[in-house]
Amino acid sequence: MAVYTHLGAEDLAELIGHYDVGDLVSAKGIAEGVSNSNWLIETTGGRYILTMYERRIDTGELPFFLGLLDHLAERDCPVPATIHDRSGAAFRTVDGKAVALIEFLPGVSPNQPTATQAQALGTALAEMHLAAQDYALSRENDLAPVGTLAMLEALDADALAAIDPALPSAIDRGREVVAAWPDDLPSSIIHSDLFPDNVLMLGDAVSGMIDFYFACQGAMAYDLAVTHAAWAFDGTGRTYDPAIGSALVEGYCAVRPLGDDERAAMPLLAQAACLRFVASRAEDWIETPADALVTRKDPMDFVRRWDFYAENGAALFA
Ligand SMILES: Nc1ncnc2c1ncn2[C@@H]1O[C@H](COP(=O)(O)OP(=O)(O)OP(=O)(O)O)[C@@H](O)[C@H]1O
Numbered sequence: 001m002a003v004y005t006h007l008g009a010e011d012l013a014e015l016i017g018h019y020d021v022g023d024l025v026s027a028k029g030i031a032e033g034v035s036n037s038n039w040l041i042e043t044t045g046g047r048y049i050l051t052m053y054e055r056r057i058d059t060g061e062l063p064f065f066l067g068l069l070d071h072l073a074e075r076d077c078p079v080p081a082t083i084h085d086r087s088g089a090a091f092r093t094v095d096g097k098a099v100a101l102i103e104f105l106p107g108v109s110p111n112q113p114t115a116t117q118a119q120a121l122g123t124a125l126a127e128m129h130l131a132a133q134d135y136a137l138s139r140e141n142d143l144a145p146v147g148t149l150a151m152l153e154a155l156d157a158d159a160l161a162a163i164d165p166a167l168p169s170a171i172d173r174g175r176e177v178v179a180a181w182p183d184d185l186p187s188s189i190i191h192s193d194l195f196p197d198n199v200l201m202l203g204d205a206v207s208g209m210i211d212f213y214f215a216c217q218g219a220m221a222y223d224l225a226v227t228h229a230a231w232a233f234d235g236t237g238r239t240y241d242p243a244i245g246s247a248l249v250e251g252y253c254a255v256r257p258l259g260d261d262e263r264a265a266m267p268l269l270a271q272a273a274c275l276r277f278v279a280s281r282a283e284d285w286i287e288t289p290a291d292a293l294v295t296r297k298d299p300m301d302f303v304r305r306w307d308f309y310a311e312n313g314a315a316l317f318a
């Protein structure tokens with residue numbers, strides 16, 4: 001469920017009236033997503049996505065996120081441009097909450113991506129990294145290994161063990177990742193959360209990369225590692241698909257070949273990606289009541305990936 005706020009027809013028409021997009025025809029709440037409320041808006045001028053920022057997002061960071069979409073869209077990356085209102089503002093406030101209107105992009109998120117789609121995504125990711133290098137604004141990664149380790153350390157050990165007896169050992173493994181973390185890899189603005197549900201595809205082509213609300217300054221190879229962990233396994237992390245993993249890296253390197261230092265770091269970066277999702281999922285699991293409407297994601301899905309990278313990472317990225 002991802003419409004937390006009711007917006008009546010009059011509120012919507014009034015809001016849309018501030019934009020040069022034609023008259024409101026229809027507005028449908030979008031069920032996917034958990035962080036924000038989203039509507040598919042149809043006007044006499046076209047289709048748009050209206051987002052109301054509900055939680056996790058600090059309004060002070062919206063100029064960074066929305067400006068990034070504009071910067072990338074201007075450079076032909078498949079991301080939705082922000083629609084600015086008649087006064088030029090990228091976001092407005094309704095009932096005390098920030099809202100933004102962005103371009104609607106066609107396509108569907110793949111449930112079972114193919115290697116050809118993974119290759120196209122690798123290419124789109126590398127192009128995005130290059131296009132973002134001259135973006136004027138910056139944002140620190142609050143979910144970098146040091147931050148996600150702290151997140152995990154702050155959770156109650158018994159609560160972690162209640163999810164799975166193997167989970168508390170992620171803390172010591174996380175410490176090893178943080179101790180080995182390289183600070184000098186080539187960086188840009190990275191997406192940091194490019195799971196299949198944040199990618200829209202039309203056939204084999206990437207028609208959209210969405211949900212940039214974890215974007216931040218970071219090592220480009222780390223973003224590739226996150227995307228690898230998100231795309232190359234079944235959801236539970238039990239089965240690795242080598243065709244998808246190789247195609248993703250190949251598509252990336254066709255545009256931006258990895259340096260020797262980046263390639264050597266990939267096994268560690270992939271484990272850092274696992275640390276990040278183990279930590280955020282464990283925190284959400286413990287903080288979300290079992291009967292909440294939102295489905296909790298299992299941190300163990302990323303412990304399994306972590307085991308896989310620890311064992312096979314060196315051969316995988318050689
Ligand atoms: N620009 C867009 N064009 C087309 N569809 C979009 C666009 N942006 C979002 N959507 C649709 O809305 C859904 C929810 O969007 P999104 O994933 O950004 O929600 P969220 O609640 O902000 O994210 P999350 O739950 O991942 O934190 C997506 O799965 C997609 O179907």
Ligand SMILES: N[C@@H](CCO)C(=O)O
Pocket residue numbers: 193195277280281297
């Ligand atoms: N994509 C993340 C949620 C956003 O942090 C996950 O699957 O855990």
